[in-house]
Amino acid sequence: MSAKQKLTEKRPWLAWVLFLTTVVVVFFLGLLASSIVERRTEAAYVNVPKAEIGKFEPRNEVWGQNYPREFQSYYGTADTSFQSKYNGNTMIDMLEVDPRLVVLWAGYGFSKDYNQGRGHFYSITDIQNTLRTGAPKTPKEGPMPATCMTCKSPDVPRLMNEKGVAAFYTGAWAELGAEVVNPIGCADCHDNETMNLTVTRPALVEAFERMGKDMTKASHQEMRSLVCAQCHVEYYFDKKKVDGAQYLTFPWDNGFSVEAMEEYYDNLEFSDWTHALSKAPMLKAQHPGYEIHSTGIHAQRGVSCADCHMPYKSEGGQKFTDHHMQSPLNNIANSCQVCHREEAGTLMANVYERQDKIIENRDKLEELLVRAHVEAKKAWDLGAEDGQMQDILMGIRHAQWRWDYAAASHGGSFHSPVEVGRVISTGITIAQETRIKLARLLADLGHNQEIPYPDIATKAKAQEFIGLDMEKLNEDKQDFLKTIVPKWMKEAEEREKTYDAVVQLQE
DSSP states (O other), X not given: OOHHHHHHHHOHHHHHHHHHHHHHHHHHHXXXXXXXXXXXXXXXXXXXXXXXXXXXXXOHHHHHHHOHHHHHHHGGXXXXXXXXXXOBSSOOBHHHHOTHHHHHTTTSGGGTOOBOOOOGGGHHHHHHHSGGGOOOSSTTOSSSBGGGGTTSOTHHHHHHHHHOHXXXXXXXXXXXXXXXXXXXXXXXTBOTTTOOBOOOOHHHHHHHHHTTOOGGGOOHHHHHHHHHHTTSSOOEEESSSSTTBOEEEOOOTTOSSHHHHHHHHHHHTOOSEEOTTTOOEEOOOOOOHHHHHTTSHHHHTTOOHHHHHSOEEEETTEXXXXXXOOOGGGSTTTTGGGTOOSOXXXXXXXXXXXXXXXXXXXXXXXXXXXXXXXXXXXXXXXXXXXXXXXXXXXXXXHHHHHHHHHHTTSSHHHHOHXXXXXXXXXXXXXXXXXXXXXXHHHHHTTOOSOOOOOOOSSHHHHHHHTTOOHHHHHHHHHHHHHHTHHHHHXXXXXXXXXXXXXXXXXX
């Protein structure tokens, strides 16, 4: 008789314990095996194609037939209910919040209209609605070039393929009104056959080539930021590269820093516009989010844009990237707390603390710049000559470039608070030094009194101060939206009926 048999004869209850334990273990092993089989079955059917996606298919709904989870989550970008302490995804009139911006951008389109950006879902609607694109009645009219459409739609790769890149950059914004109608989506970042991440905008590839970098060697994790860097970067329109074109170019030849790009622009003697008050040759920072992120601790740790703004999620046993691109503050559990173990309230407070401190100094720089522009105008009014104003105007240019580089980076005060703080502090120094030069010049011109700060307490007052006829601008825009845009959308609808991209493969 074995030892086990002797043991169970002495303790018969032990046999029942062993038996029940075996039953429980077998039961749970069965559940595990069943779950594995179920998940494998799901995986086998989850990406069975229902539609054939063409190489330049711009319609997100077509892609959504094959990738319903990602498509459904993408439509989360239509939600505009989240507002953080400073931004979020809701519509905010930034000129009303901070009327000083009107003066800083006097003579430039942003002084007419500047709203907090909403989700990618609204990329076409918002560019049609903004006063910055004017109210063109014909395809050749309007203040903006066709290049302004580059980052707004998956129709852009299609058009670049049809027309050629340089030809796409040639002409007026309104010429593409009926062609660019689908909001930012799948074809902007994905290969239609493999679904691999891919760069579809040539400006990024060209910038890498000029820096001696090979885009094709980027890792998957790097691509999770580079597809964002197609658009969330600083750029300008090069009017000299191709005759007649405003060629989209990233000014990275000397580096990503505010000083490196400033040097690049200064060497070209490039300016975005001449300020309406000070006559300074100004630079308008676009949205250097990628550049500033690259200087921060998260980038140094290998964290990509998508890790925080498009974190992974699970649904029905499937893990996929959440395409509801949004502020991590609206999704702390899936973004921040994947790595950080602090409570959500603590993490949010950490973000706001950094933002508060950056914005405190940024606001001071704004005030100094408003004063500098007004004081420079006074100097011109008193008869200042170009030679006397040259260094002063360059000081205004460089100080405001630093302010705008920080302000336009959208999240820069969190992405890289040390770098943004440094940039703003150097801007304050330059602005103060410039105002000292202005004070000396004004004294030489016979003016030794303080120049009053303008009454720009509201957006309306600020726009009146710089001479904008907002009533006329708004009337023209409303007429444009009622008469021109519906024609564009109808023409686009008729064109898309002819597409042969959707071939039903499975009923």
